[in-house]
């Protein structure tokens with residue numbers, strides 16, 4: 287059955303490995319009949335997480351940036367794929383998407399900070 291697939295490339299580098307992998311993933315998913323959207327965080331206004339944890343209650347960030355539009359796509363997706371560089375043993379830092387998503391789902395997963 288066709289799924290809504292959102293592929294997020296988080297690298298800010300032009301011609302990045304993440305973009306290349308994201309494109310290949312999109313190609314394969316489309317060939318398999320899925321409904322695919324590619325999203326790059328390059329050029330997006332994403333403010334640093336300030337740790338207020340409002341997203342735990344509202345599923346949204348209190349700061350006004352591009353995260354609201356991105357989260358709307360994330361919540362509409364059935365499958366989310368991250369293509370991200372590793373910087374010093376961690377996924378790359380523009381991943382406020384990841385924080386908001388995890389905090390929004392924290393009730394489902396029964397964990398809380």
Ligand SMILES: Cc1cc2nc3c(=O)[nH]c(=O)nc-3n(C[C@H](O)[C@H](O)[C@H](O)COP(=O)(O)O)c2cc1C
Nearest residue numbers: 297298299302303304305370371372373374375376
């Ligand atoms: C500052 C910096 C730190 C990195 N740290 C790691 C690391 O801890 N582990 C690793 O496997 N690769 C590390 N790398 C390599 C990148 O993850 C790798 O080159 C990646 O493919 C870059 O992704 P991009 O082309 O999508 O930007 C690091 C690269 C940079 C620039």
